[in-house]
Amino acid sequence: MSVEIIGIAGLPEVGPGDDLGGLICQRAELEDGDVVVVTQKVVSKAEGRVVPIDTDDPRGHKALVERESVRVLRRRGDLIISETQHGFVCANAGVDLSNVAEGHAALLPRDPDRTARRIRDRIRAGAGVDVAVIVSDTFGRPWRCGVTDVAIGSAGISPILDLRGTTDALGRELEVTEVAIVDEIAAAADLVMGKARNVPVAVVRGVDRAWFGEGTVRSGLVRHPSEDLFR
Amino acid sequence: MSVEIIGIAGLPEVGPGDDLGGLICQRAELEDGDVVVVTQKVVSKAEGRVVPIDTDDPRGHKALVERESVRVLRRRGDLIISETQHGFVCANAGVDLSNVAEGHAALLPRDPDRTARRIRDRIRAGAGVDVAVIVSDTFGRPWRCGVTDVAIGSAGISPILDLRGTTDALGRELEVTEVAIVDEIAAAADLVMGKARNVPVAVVRGVDRAWFGEGTVRSGLVRHPSEDLFR
Numbered sequence: 001m002s003v004e005i006i007g008i009a010g011l012p013e014v015g016p017g018d019d020l021g022g023l024i025c026q027r028a029e030l031e032d033g034d035v036v037v038v039t040q041k042v043v044s045k046a047e048g049r050v051v052p053i054d055t056d057d058p059r060g061h062k063a064l065v066e067r068e069s070v071r072v073l074r075r076r077g078d079l080i081i082s083e084t085q086h087g088f089v090c091a092n093a094g095v096d097l098s099n100v101a102e103g104h105a106a107l108l109p110r111d112p113d114r115t116a117r118r119i120r121d122r123i124r125a126g127a128g129v130d131v132a133v134i135v136s137d138t139f140g141r142p143w144r145c146g147v148t149d150v151a152i153g154s155a156g157i158s159p160i161l162d163l164r165g166t167t168d169a170l171g172r173e174l175e176v177t178e179v180a181i182v183d184e185i186a187a188a189a190d191l192v193m194g195k196a197r198n199v200p201v202a203v204v205r206g207v208d209r210a211w212f213g214e215g216t217v218r219s220g221l222v223r224h225p226s227e228d229l230f231r
Numbered sequence: 232m233s234v235e236i237i238g239i240a241g242l243p244e245v246g247p248g249d250d251l252g253g254l255i256c257q258r259a260e261l262e263d264g265d266v267v268v269v270t271q272k273v274v275s276k277a278e279g280r281v282v283p284i285d286t287d288d289p290r291g292h293k294a295l296v297e298r299e300s301v302r303v304l305r306r307r308g309d310l311i312i313s314e315t316q317h318g319f320v321c322a323n324a325g326v327d328l329s330n331v332a333e334g335h336a337a338l339l340p341r342d343p344d345r346t347a348r349r350i351r352d353r354i355r356a357g358a359g360v361d362v363a364v365i366v367s368d369t370f371g372r373p374w375r376c377g378v379t380d381v382a383i384g385s386a387g388i389s390p391i392l393d394l395r396g397t398t399d400a401l402g403r404e405l406e407v408t409e410v411a412i413v414d415e416i417a418a419a420a421d422l423v424m425g426k427a428r429n430v431p432v433a434v435v436r437g438v439d440r441a442w443f444g445e446g447t448v449r450s451g452l453v454r455h456p457s458e459d460l461f462r
Contacts, residue, residue: 002235002238003235004234074461089373089374141372142372143461144453145451145452146391183379183418188415188418190415191234191435194439204422221376
């Protein structure tokens with residue numbers, strides 16, 4: 001069994017209202033069962049979520065981060081770890097100054113699951129193929145240094161693979177039963193995207209077709225604060 | 232640019248003292264620049280880290296988890312989130328009852344970075360190729376439901392890709408600068424490993440050769456408690 005991850009380069013610079021799904025159809029030779037991973041940055045640009053900001057005034061950035069947060073969990077220096085309206089816990093509420101024009105900041109898409117659904121529908125209409133779509137972003141995490149890409153939106157794939165009731169190779173019921181496959185796919189896609197290369201889209205080909213299905217990141221993967229041992 | 236993830240099946244059942252690196256050489260056609268990902272479970276079996284346990288007595292499991300912990304962070308019901316002697320924060324100190332013989336539990340390898348180094352050396356000696364090696368395990372995390380595979384040991388690859396001083400596609404200095412590439416590779420490998428299939432090894436082919444280098448998970452990726460905003 002093998003899975004292939006293919007970086008899709010050569011997209012033009014994207015702006016508000018651009019047809020991202022259509023651009024992907026033009027650049028990528030998609031097949032049924034592919035998972036198309038699209039970075040938050042290019043989605044935010046297409047959805048007009050890039051806003052002007054006075055980068056010389058740290059208060060402007062801070063105010064923006066607070067506006068995008070529903071709850072601040074931690075502060076250290078300029079860093080704010082907060083919960084967004086989507087339920088994500090991340091640095092600076094996802095407000096990002098890199099890979100956008102000088103004097104601007106990119107905000108998270110308002111509803112990344114909806115974004116994924118629209119791109120999926122657009123690809124089905126444009127290329128006649130049935131794919132899953134993941135919108136990815138780069139988050140830090142407690143306990144471990146460094147960032148990894150995770151899914152902030154998805155369509156056409158179960159965000160969590162539920163193995164409850166299945167058995168291991170020795171026939172014993174599995175303890176670890178819920179695998180966050182959309183996060184694993186987002187992380188895999190980052191292996192060809194990098195942060196500095198201009199590769200905002202990747203195709204992950206060959207994942208288990210049984211993973212295709214219903215669900216959203218928001219309803220399936222975001223942990224409710226009351227269930228979280230660290231909030 | 233593309234990356235391929237190839238599952239290596241067909242390894243025999245592994246026991247204490249078995250030559251895991253040698254078995255991998257026999258089953259996989261490795262190339263220079265491959266990253267070989269090996270699951271914790273098969274490493275623990277090869278290193279004699281499977282211990283008998285009275286599975287009918289929950290106190291036995293709990294005592295084992297506490298023995299493998301240096302600090303307990305949270306308890307809820309039977310679940311203990313603790314810090315291991317390696318500095319990992321995970322459920323039940325990594326003590327795992329699945330995919331081991333009835334009445335036994337697998338403990339984490341004592342030094343997974345050393346394990347990775349030994350397998351890497353063994354593959355170089357046996358197959359004449361220069362690969363990186365990652366030992367992976369399945370951890371939960373705060374904020375997000377489900378588990379993902381992460382690296383608990385590595386050799387021949389920088390655990391963190393440090394992009395500080397590099398610029399984005401528009402020439403601006405990057406904000407997100409340290410990418411936990413070994414965790415992303417471990418997550419990618421899980422796409423072909425699954426939890427229920429008998430695929431304890433995967434080869435990740437085509438990652439950026441510039442990522443090959445020095446470092447260990449313990450020294451480079453484990454966050455020191457004093458640097459952690461959530462401990």
